[in-house]
Amino acid sequence: MEQGDVATVRGLEGSTETGRQRPGRAGPVAPRPASRARLRPLALDDVALDPAGHLGAWQRVNRDVTLPHCIAHVEERGNLDNLRRVTGRADGDFRGLPFADSDVYKTLEAAGWELARGARPALDDFVDQTTRLLADVQEDDGYLNSYFQGVHPDRKLREFHWGHEMYCAGHLLQAAVAVARSTGRAHLLAVATRLADLLVRRFGESGEEAIDGHPEIETALVELYRLTNESAYLQLATRFVELRGRGLLGPDRFGANYFQDHAPVREATEPTGHAVRQLYLAAGVTDVYLEGADDTLLAAMEELWENLLSTKTYVTGAHGSRHRDEAYGDPYELPPDRAYAETCAAVASFHWNWRMLLATGRGRYADEMERVLYNAVAAGTSLEGDRFFYSNPLQLRAGHDGTDEDHPSGRLEWYRCPCCPPNLARLVASLNGYVATSDDSGLQLHLLTAGEVTADLPGGPARLRVSTAYPWEETTAITVDSEHEWTLALRVPAWCREARLSVAGDPVAVSPDADGYVRVRRAWRPGTEVLLTLPMPPRVLAAHPRVDAVRGCVAWARGPIVYCLEQHDQPAGAPLEDIRVAAQEAPRAVAGSDVPGIPVVLVGQGYVSRADGRQLYAEGAAAAPDGEVVEVTAIPYFRWANRGPAPMRVWIPTS
């Protein structure tokens, strides 16, 4: 099938129901109407981010810089040539890692979501040409993977352990869903469904028992089911979830935990192994729960989440403590200097928490989306959008050796394993899909950012115009245009105390409910102004005493933003390594910084405690005494490393 209309693909025509009379184009996660989702995502067209707002500006940079950068790099670095050489259209060796196709697919997905906001010829060309290339490369039975086709044709669909074939397939499916939903064109979807059908034939109910070493296919198959209504895809995703933890992947030098194949998903409630794999798997399990009928899956996911959040998550929302295997560590093993904190794991956490939010309606998942998005995900990209971190340390030491791309001193243009940049691109291109939801009672606003939200609620249409400088300013103004009764639910983040609300000029006493939302139910009139104020006094955070790596330290935060000290902002003669702050003293917020991208800094009193000449280990050495008093300045962590390499730390030793 080439250049087919989306409606010609089975099931597609009915796939975008969101409770509206006029079906809108569905976003990245669109549970079926019959699903167990408590909340329904809005359609892609229902949320427009304002480029003047924080998320809208980011989406604009993503469109103008990051996405073209990714497209240029999958060309330059050989990912597309890997595909072309299968058909004889390119020479030379296969380049990059065996799963290089996945970077093409993530870039396609990003292009897909971006195209929902209007035609862009360069993106259209990239999608069309790449789709044609993929259709050419695809074999008659649906198989498609440039590494195995081009390098090891004898080993196809046999090396699930490290082969990444179903991982790549999952990203292709997600890209196809994005392009189909955004553009209505089914040409990429045709390629994807042929590959998915091959997987169904080979690994479906009566087929071979296998799972992929890198989860991803599970959540992708569920989304393809949501789009096409083809239940075989959901069944295959369910089967992959159920087969996990039975040792099908065999032994590995990193252990079965690495692949989350050490225990069935209902028992594997301690996060282990490769962080991205763990979180993609969790997203897949949650999707299977949402479209299925088994409550035990949700219970397992809730237990996993609680374990993760209480013992293995960085204060930035990042995941993964170990470089060696890109993995979670033991409980409370959270080193800031060697935090792996892979950008892809942050993206994966965002994806999983969204599914948990849809499943439960609980604001704690939206809180976590906010934390990871504004801190751990955002740190992965430079202010200009063309440089990236793969690992995201929470501390960079003086004297750091940044020659290894595993732990560079600043963001790099691209990586040997370039999974993160296109992962960022696809998330940011689809951010509008994660801002708000609806249910039978009304609308829920989860992420505060400037823009417009519209929805056809059961009683009629509603429109919100959101004006806010969140996360920098405390007050958000929401103009509600509607003429019927419904409930507006606004999330109050757990970090916020004493939120204030007024509706049409009248203060309203607010007390978030058990899910963490304040709910305003009324018969709305056009132009009703809702003012939500989330006070953001700077906060001084301490870690659980078992987090050995940051004992005796504090971190500064304001609103959802975690701050850090970077050497650039400290006074001359105050080496970052020697700065101390008082444990109980909060810094003050100062707006109007002249550093680009940093509207608000935190300023506090510090001390320079010099330890020059001290031995590495000494008897009876007391802590260095507080020295010279200095004013120290913290910037948002996600904006570090935009001014050249310099020592940085999120966790500041206390005096």
Next chain:
Amino acid sequence: MEQGDVATVRGLEGSTETGRQRPGRAGPVAPRPASRARLRPLALDDVALDPAGHLGAWQRVNRDVTLPHCIAHVEERGNLDNLRRVTGRADGDFRGLPFADSDVYKTLEAAGWELARGARPALDDFVDQTTRLLADVQEDDGYLNSYFQGVHPDRKLREFHWGHEMYCAGHLLQAAVAVARSTGRAHLLAVATRLADLLVRRFGESGEEAIDGHPEIETALVELYRLTNESAYLQLATRFVELRGRGLLGPDRFGANYFQDHAPVREATEPTGHAVRQLYLAAGVTDVYLEGADDTLLAAMEELWENLLSTKTYVTGAHGSRHRDEAYGDPYELPPDRAYAETCAAVASFHWNWRMLLATGRGRYADEMERVLYNAVAAGTSLEGDRFFYSNPLQLRAGHDGTDEDHPSGRLEWYRCPCCPPNLARLVASLNGYVATSDDSGLQLHLLTAGEVTADLPGGPARLRVSTAYPWEETTAITVDSEHEWTLALRVPAWCREARLSVAGDPVAVSPDADGYVRVRRAWRPGTEVLLTLPMPPRVLAAHPRVDAVRGCVAWARGPIVYCLEQHDQPAGAPLEDIRVAAQEAPRAVAGSDVPGIPVVLVGQGYVSRADGRQLYAEGAAAAPDGEVVEVTAIPYFRWANRGPAPMRVWIPTS
């Protein structure tokens, strides 16, 4: 050459001069008489360790358990079959890592040193049979490497980056030196010199410019030169040292630092990369300095040592902070939980420090030998001698996932990369070679342990009988049998204050000199008793404030021994993770523990500060208050994990 007498090998006959009239058998490191060594090692026969003493007992366990264990495992795990299959005497695939031959060589070296203490048929058989096998496998031109011969014969001596061919060759040379010196038999030496001669032809002065990715050949060639007096070996070692740091190894995913190929050795004075490589290289450079004429090499090694000791060494003397690449971290990056602290790196540190001691006569190098031997090396093996650690964490957390052999919860029988057990075996078998030295003034005693030391000093023979329960007891009795005037130098470790000395019953005021030794010069009479007392009050150590990972913690030590808390010894209801101790309060030493292998424990007052139910990150959370008072008991770190897996920590949080 087969079963040849050692004297038939060129140069061997004059190789063991130690200033004695009757040349003794040289030990592992034997600088030439014309070398720049300030101190001369004693001959192998000159030092006999008493099995009742600490080091002698260890050497006995090594002989009876560890060495047979290694011999059995190089058979069972296929290392010997890898060699046999080259000659058609074994079937099956190559097993293990490409450098599997090196484990055979290290085991041979250990057997060699052990044979110096008397014939042992099983060891003799192992040496002879393995030597015959190696001679069969060796090609006509001297080439010998079972991986390349058996798996990639087309790639010989071309893949220096990861091939490890010269690394393996170095271990063969060292084994051959051990067997030749200990037994006088040159059959293995004949194999080794043929391989060394190939390297000289191929990579000598006018040959190809190459270095091995894993240093080891350098120090081995120098020792072969010392044994054979063949200057081409020294020249080749010198050339390898001089070629390092010029990028010959090319780019690598871990970076040139990993191989210490980022800068010439005189400029590379910050320890970097793979710790074992760094330390073996340093030993080779120091050996080249010792036999050469270039003071700048020693200056560079001293600077490297100072950097290492002041910013990158664990309190146990261990090396290597990172699991990913078995490497040093940034300055002060010394996590206890993820300490890599490879046993081989500890062995390598011991080797290098011995060479620095010989070069300079400075006791700080012997202090470091003592620290690393008694703590970091010793932790690598179980009490019984048949289980081993590869990585040596300084903390094991509650809830540790020990399923990965990279970070097990206890010592394992063997490893996929089994470099450490035979490395331990060869060091312990040769420990008597590292106890004492001589120079023109007399004898120097560096390691205190029960045994006998004899030497033919310029003025006549001398004998010391050393009676001591060091490192557990403070006083060492040395009976000197001699009848002429010379100087007895006794090292006073830097950790010791107020050492006391008496000679023939008379107290002598002692004040260590700049090198760290007390020196007693007198005309000795047979049976003169010297009593050295090194007071060992338990010490409370703190780390430099820049060692973030152990901020707010102390470590307990007594004498040269670093202690740790292991859960086994703590009161019920006192989880190790919640124990605190007072920062300024020293524990007391208690002798007579009933735990095997632990003569002295440290007992102190602790507090149980429970943090149950606290959030991972919380605003304004103060440190947990001191709770219930408990008595906590520390054991020597090197004896941990002998009673089943349990949480352990060297660094204890303070209250």
